[in-house]
Amino acid sequence: MFGDIMGMMGKLKETQQKMEDTKKRLDTVLIDEESNDGLLKITLTANRKVKSITIDDTLLEDKEQLEDYLVLVMNKAIEKATNVNEAELGAVAKDGMPNIPGMDMFK
Incomplete structure (x- = not known):
């Protein structure tokens, strides 16, 4: 039992680090958008x-x-x-969730 809790805590800590790493990486992912006529680009x-x-x-x-x-x-x-941000962070969160009975709503 105690080992299971420690394993879950380790998995959560690992997931938290992956989330932070993903947030940093998302600072380098660029999204370009422009008006239909190309007069304004962001x-x-x-x-x-x-x-x-x-x-x-x-x-x-x-x-x-x-x-x-x-x-x-x-x-x-x-x-x-x-959309990009939520997809990336959601994938990390989903992958990092421990297998807790009754908490399969995140899978």
């Missing part, structure tokens, strides 16, 4: 940190249009980054 990490924004000069002439573009493209980029 790059985020899979941890949803903005790395770059490229704005075509024609958008600088219309503040309202630029704001609309930023909202649309940022939301699409954040959604993509979130």
